[in-house]
Amino acid sequence: MLVRIRNLVKEFDITGGWLDQFRFSGGRIEREKTIVRAVNGVSIDIPEGRTVSVVGESGCGKSTLARTVMRLYPPEAGEVYYREQRIDNLSSKELKPFRTRMQMVFQDPYASLNPRMTLGKILREPVHFHQPKLAKGEVRDRVAAVMEQVGIDPDWQSRYPHELSGGQRQRISIARALTVEPEFIVADEPIAALDVSIQAQILNLMMDLQEEHKLTYLFISHDLSVVEHISNQVAVMYLGCLCELATAEELFSGPRHPYTQALLSAIPRLGKRAGHERLSGDVPSPISLPPGCVFHTRCRHARERCRREIPVLSEVEGGSRVACHGVEEGRI
């Protein structure tokens, strides 16, 4: 395994200032915090050279998971291993060598490039930072080579991001990740902000680059058809918890978890009458998670046990891993 994520937990304190934490109730001053549980004990293994996708609706914690793995957020609990070396508790200095091995591509190409820097400067900065001894000519050659690979004319180095279209910017964003020659790339909805025609180009580019550089992807998306196309393995998240982890074929042909079933039934299909499975109600607030299985408030198959006991991810026949009491008991 290239990357192993073990029981990762990320919480955000949204109480605000220190003074806001104190409440006056019943004649006593109490200190209380409001905590959003964005990621609750997620475990995923990412094998080398493969693409693992994380899907789920907005607010389910998939971007937070990606950012926590990249240590943009420090995790509250759990472990992240890179080639069996624990990296979640390293200081930013100790983490520096890993920064060249794992890189990230962001969602919004209009916000992910510094508007005051030229493309050349954006692409040279990571190389200069990680290999300060590299001669100027070598840096220039590497930047030109990477630009060529992502399909941007290397002569554009003196241009500014605002002179580029969304798709071209996303290519630069990918190029920036590639300049340090990483093995592992976390892509946080890299195509969600692009036109459909450009989405296909960027996806193909990413798949070509994967082949060429033996890259491993952790691919965050809410677009199920894209995920089916690009991934080897798919992880489905709901309210910060992992519901189902399976190979792409397994998951799309026979989803096991009731939430995955509902999610997949929402994909529009040609020539078929809409067979949507409607979920009732809203997603509960991540501030006060429901007890037991987080999905039980909206699940058709919920029983008493689902309201009390948190299901654990366990393997079912076919190789999928599902966190559901119903599947475990054989009633779904």
Next chain:
Amino acid sequence: MINFLRRLRSSDFSYYFFRDPIALVSFAVLLVLVVAAFSAPLIAPHNPYDPTTIDIMDSELPPAWAAEGSRNFLLGTDDMGRGMFSTMLYGMRISIIIGLGAVLLQAMIGIVVGLLSGYIKRLDSILMRIADVQLSFSTYMIAIFIGATFQMVFGVANYEKIAAPLLILIIGLAEWPQYARTVRASVLAERQKEYIEAARVIGLSKVRIMWRHILPNTLSPVLVISTVQVANAIMSEAALSFLGLGMPQNKPSLGSLITSGFEYIFSGSWWITIFPGILLVTLILVINLLGDWVRDYLNPKLYKG
């Protein structure tokens, strides 16, 4: 350099600038005033700092066009016999230097504090409370306090030597929270953007991210408040000088000129106060008009038609 000028000529900036008569006129007036102030030793007919050229018999002469006026002194003379025109040019130079110096000091403190409190959450509360405390003191109160203390400690004679740097220091220290708040607000907006996260994923240090990535993106509001702050600093200096806590009489700024003439205004010598007053108002007005124009230019939501 030529490249820069070529880019400037074809930029939006010059396009809008040359189509706005107020901005053009303000800029022209400001340019004339600043050039006149800084070339004062070359163009002024007299040197007000050289006591040997001053004749007390010339004191309180009215402007040249009045009946008793002398052709030697275009705008008349003050109570010590210095030509008003020359003294005003030298005085304006002092006012502008103090204004720019104070704003430079404010900007340096304010930008550093603003970056730190916007980017490093732990420092935010403490730094911003310090800024609030600073803001709750009136500039003039601090200035009067420090100015009076220094005059006592150094004696009036020595005070003259340190008056200009001291005024820069006082006005600079009193107004930095303006910068700190503006910079902090734009840092808070910028730090949310993904290019900052990208810089963090590369592994860049906090200082480098603040300095190289965030600061360049927060400079346009800084530019806008800088113009207003220069005008404010010149006004503060004039007000302090008017109260007798600014520049001494033998090295007058515009404010101290206005004060020195104030005692004579009822004896008929109106020109000693009125001319520096008009000059001060013109200077502040054109700086503020230019500042307004820059603000409108940098905020496309305010474009007219």
